Structure formats: structure tokens, C-alpha cells
Amino acid sequence: MSARLALETSAARLVGRLSRATGRGGGTTLPGKLVWKLDPTALDALAARLPAGVALVSATNGKTTTTAMASAILAPSRRLAWNRSGANLASGVTSTLLAARDAELGLLEVDEFALPEVMRRTRPAAVCLGNLFRDQLDRYGELEHVAERWRDAVLQLPEATLIVGADDPLVASLAEGRAGVVRFGVDDPAQARPGLQHASDSKYCVRCGAPYGYDAVYVGHLGAYRCAACGHRRPALDVAAREIESHGLDGVSFSLETSEGVARVRLGLPGLYNVYNALAAASLALALGAGLDDVVGGLERFRAAFGRFERFAAGDRGVLLLLVKNPAGANEAIRTLEEGAVGGTVVVALNDRIADGRDVSWIWDVDFEPLLERAERIVVSGERAAELALRFAYGGFPRERLEIVPELETALDRGLALTDPGAELAVLPTYTAMLALQAIAARRGLTRPYWEGAS
């Protein structure tokens, strides 16, 4: 380590300790922010000192869960530098590498927009790109622009192993004509949805622009697509999930088919979107040299990543917390509630800070209607609670069964009061609302704070 990097590193660690000591959160990004500001090339040096190199994970949806699953697979055999708190900008990545002094392998989820620079600086051995959905257009810009930036970044790293979601036409196209690619996807027509969701993206052929036809749609626009005009179609799968079986909120099972063999996996998380996350994590871990037994063991041990899917007890009632942040992800959260038969009373919380997206129009692209049909009462909360109330009212939900409670803790208590003893309250928060609810739950002793590690 250079003298300068050593100095920056110790200064930054001190900041992290101070941040935790003063109770201002986990201290997870402050050290990195400092170093990143002082000297961005520190990230290059921090990545270069990892003997097994760096693996990066990005996607619109599922990157935190995918990375956490990969960690569950790899951690028993490698010392990881893993940004478990989800601090996924260049500064957060820098923080993680600073803190993990004797790590062998960097396992890092990276924000879609930050990915090109993090790739350029960390020179990853493997990059896992899952999916691209419309998300926070005010911050990320349009899908095509994100994909073009990724395309350029991938071209700059011809030697890296590329793991791509084959079921997403735009993401799969990033790997076309390249060696050293692993393509993963779902292959189980029994799980297909009746059609594309309202706000589907990437509906038009990446090669010729004609609309894709689908043999099966699984999540959003992910599925087995083909273009009748030019023949462009989903590529052959190297890693596939077949024979999928849902167990409601308790999980989902599937056959994991890989070049190393076939294994039955039972995940402790529900939903087809988590099967995608598991496929991405399995593909990445296999590419990094893990064995199939390690993959199955890691996936089956895994419990939810921070805030994505949490169940905890609040007295004699349960709380199910599901993060929502964009239309495709929210649609899957609503399906999870349906499959789990939860949702008599629902709290939905919408904030509009930078991490949530300042433009709240995305809530109108969510297919909330199945929730509106089942819910008896909806408590809307967060800084833009009134906007949510309008979404539900114009979606056909009776205004007299809507309650506007902007303050989150009051909304949680109101939701619990409306929930029968023994029943489960569904809470759907956006990112910063989720953080606030986590803090409330932690203060009441319902969950542990994330920097102490997930259970």
C-alpha cells in the first residue's frame, strides 16, 4: 500500500468509528465519501490489493439480494469485502474495500449509473448484469442510455467474465458476440404470466425494432422472447431454473440446471423474482469457482437482504415489510402479497427524496389493482402520502377506506390497530421510508440494525 493510501485509509476508518460512536447511523459510507473526495484513484489501489480480485453485480431490481445470496455461497470459503448495507455508489464501494483489510475477494453490488466508473477503476474479474427496468427516470435517465453506458464499459473489459440475464433482451444483447459469457434464465412455461404488465420496457426487438412475441413472460418484460420479423430471440441458457414450485410466503423451490449438474433448491424467500436473483447469484458463484454443493447450500441458508422482505412480530400481530422502488419491483411485491394471502390492511409509504426518486409519477405505472381489490383498508404514509391516496382513489379504491397518515410511526401503529390479532400487516415502503421504518422497528426491539448483521 502506498503511504498516501495508508494515510487516507486510517483517517477514513477514524471517521467511520466516530460516525458510529455518535449514533449517526452505521458509518458505512462516510469514510468512503471522504477518501473518494480526496482521491478517487484510491479505489483502483484498494481493488488491486485483493488477491482474488473483484466481482460486481448490477441490475435495476435484485442487486442487493443477488449480492447477498452470492455472499452466502462464497463466504464459507473466502474472505469477502461485501457492501452488505447496500452502499453501492463509488464512495460506498470505496468504504467497503477500506474496511475489509484482509479480504481476498471483493463482492460488490453497484448502482446502475455508477457501474461504468466502478468497472473502470476496479477491473473486475466477473460482472453480473441482471435486468433493466424503468426506474427513477429523473435520476438515471432512460433505459437505453443506461444500457449504452453499460455497453461501453463492458467493451473496455474484454477479459472479464460476463454473467447476463438472458431473459432481458437489452441486457442479453450486451453479451452478444463475446467469449466468456454465462447466460441465466427461467424456463418453466407453467409459471408464465398472462401477458406483459402495464409499464413494460424493452418490448421492441433490440436488432430490428419490431415487437417481440413471447413464449412465456415471467417478470415484467423478462421471459422467452422472439422477434417474428428478424428471428432475434432469447439465447440458449447456461444456467436455468425449471420445475418451479411456490410455497407462498415461505419460499419457492426449483431445479437449478448448470454445466456442473442439476440440483433441487428450496429458497426461503418467495417469488419468481427471487428465483431470478438466485440464478444470478448461482451463475456468478460458479463463474468464480464455487462448486454446485456450495451454491445449493448457500442459497438454502440465505434469508432476506436488508429490508427487501422482512417479517417480524409486533406484539400479537405480524408485520411483513416489502421494499417497493419502481413499477416492476412493486408489481412483484404485490404478487407476493397475493400468493401469501396477506393484505387486508396495507400501509403504503411514499417518500420523494433522491434515493426514492423525486419524480413520484412511477406509482401510476404500478399495477396496484389486485391489491385494491383485496384490501379492506389502506393507510397511505410518507412525504407524498396524498399522491398515493390519489393513485388508489383513481384506481377505484373507495376514498372512505383510505387513511392519510404522513408520519410513518403513526401510520405503522394505525395499520397494526386495524390488523386482527394473529394476522399480518403488509407494509410497502419506498427506500428512505423503509430506512425510517427499520429504525422504528429497531428502537422497539423488533429487528436488529443492519450494521450488526442480518440474522
Next chain:
Amino acid sequence: MILRVGHLYPEYLNIYADRGNIAVLERRAAARGHTLALEPVTVGTPLEPGAHDLLYVGGGQDREQAMIASDLAARHEPLRAAVDAGAALLAVCGGYQLLGRGYRGRDGSWMEGVGLFPHETVAGETRMIGDVLLESSLAEAPGRTIAGFENHAGRTLLDPGAEALGSVVAGYGNDGASGFEGCRVGRVLGTYLHGPLLPRNPWLADLLLSWAIAHATGEEPRALAPLDDALEDEAHAVAASRARARGGRPA
């Protein structure tokens, strides 16, 4: 009464929650005893003048917009005939740009528009993104506020004497310089504001519906019976305060 609504290219132009605008029109019409008959008008389907009381054109991502731009521009005559006969029209964001004379790309390229609005749009170097608050210029509702969100790289330049939708209280507006936003020609409204536009500005939805009803009956527009808009007013107030606090600041 049945109000016939033509939704242009719904599968291409739907990026900024355009279906929210349609849902608001639908429910507010229903609250007054009217039914919207929604018809998609898209590539390969004809647009018959007189077939619609209200037309809606939303926004799309660049790729989708480019895919339908020439098809839309070729509909210049039936669109002109429809609005000349008094059909109402709302165009948002990309739709607002495409209904002008055209769009000048950063590489100097020219994309021909429909020519309903007296404006041209020029691609800018930066996007203008943020909450917006307008004060209406419409003679039907002078001084009423309109709250929304804008996200556009194009600078839309109105011809001298053209009527704007409103003056900018907070945010960038058409071009980040003129202090005006949107455009109005008769019963045709165009704007960059999404969020979507109509849920938190329901009086605009009612104005468009009154025009559509006037087209359907052949009578003069009449104001609609008021509804309980407490939720709408609350959402409007929050959105307006956002624009005041953090809307774009024109250079």
C-alpha cells in the same frame, strides 16, 4: 353521454404515467354520468376526423418516440381537421414536442412534427429536471396554479404571440429562459408537466372534459358540476411546495 377518446400510440408513449391522466379523465367523466369510450390510435390504424371528442398524446423514451414520429407526422391533416372541428387534445412531454413543427437534434438533424403547435424544439446539452409550479394563462382559469414534474432535454421555443399554458412560478418551463410553459391553441393543450398532470390539477381535467362534451353536443362549453377534491387539493399543495423549495432555477 359517451365521450370518444383517441389515445395515440399508447404502447409506445406511456413513460410518465400517462395512464394516470386517462384514469382521471375516466373517473371524473363518470362522476358526471358520462362514459369514456377509449380507442387506441396507433401504427396501422386510421384516424378519422370527427371520430373523437378528445385526443391524448403522451410521452415516450427516445427510442419509442423515434419509432412513431414519422407515423404521427403523417397524420397532420386528420389531426388538424379534428381540432379545427373543436375536438379537445392534451399532449404531454414527448407528445407536446412531436405536435410542434419539429425537433432539431444535437447533430443538426431535423425531425418533422405535426405542426399543431406554433413552436419548434431544439435539443439542449443538459436535461431540465425537477418539480414545477405554473400560474395558468388560460382565459378560463387565470391565475390558477398547475403543479407537476418536468424532465426534458428539448428547449421548446414558442413563436412570437403564441399562447402559453402558464407562466413559470418555479421550475424551468418550455426552454428554461422565457418564463413560460406549455402551449394552448383553442382546445389543444400541450405541456412538459407530468407527475402525472391531471390527478393533482383536476380542474384541467374538467376543462378538457367540458370541451369534449361541447364537441360531442355541438354546444358551447359549460363548466362541470364540482366534485369533492380534498385529496387532490392536498396533493397539489404538497407538489406546489416541492416546486417552490426545489424546482429548477433557470440560468
